[in-house]
Amino acid sequence: MNKIQTEIAEERCVSQAVVEAVAEAEGVRPIELTPPLYEVIDLDALDHIFDDTLTIGKVTFNYNSCKINVFSDEYVAVEKHDG
Template sequence: MNPGSDGTDEAGWTAPSLAVVEAVADAEGVQPEDLCPPEYESLYTAVDPEALDKLFAPKAVGTPRFGCKVSFRYCDYRVTIDRHGTVSLE
């Protein structure tokens, strides 16, 4: 995610790091900006947000990068991002 960016580009692509924070905040019943230490762990403790975003970012020619799936633990949830960029929590 670019500094100063809201995590959504002009094509409507949402950065997975932002989608994860939004999903966990929703599950916790808080606003995404309230999902911060000390009450909640930083996303950086679970995964490198920039690397996560690059993994799912559209290719330079604008086509999606499909074919991967990532799972990790964050804020007591098992977070999974599927090949379409959909975030699920368990």
């Protein structure tokens, strides 16, 4: 199992942070991820879910062989399960 945690910088959107973290966990460039993240989850919804600074919580979903957690306190955790 490979675990990556990253903060979501102000200049990046949530979906971009997820793509970059998954690519790091898989050891590939973000452009090489298959299928693209937009085929798995609605990127606009993911990017806008925590727009309100009063929102508290997390979103969890699976992408490829990874479990993705996006937290309202502006970080992404990716757990890659091999096998």
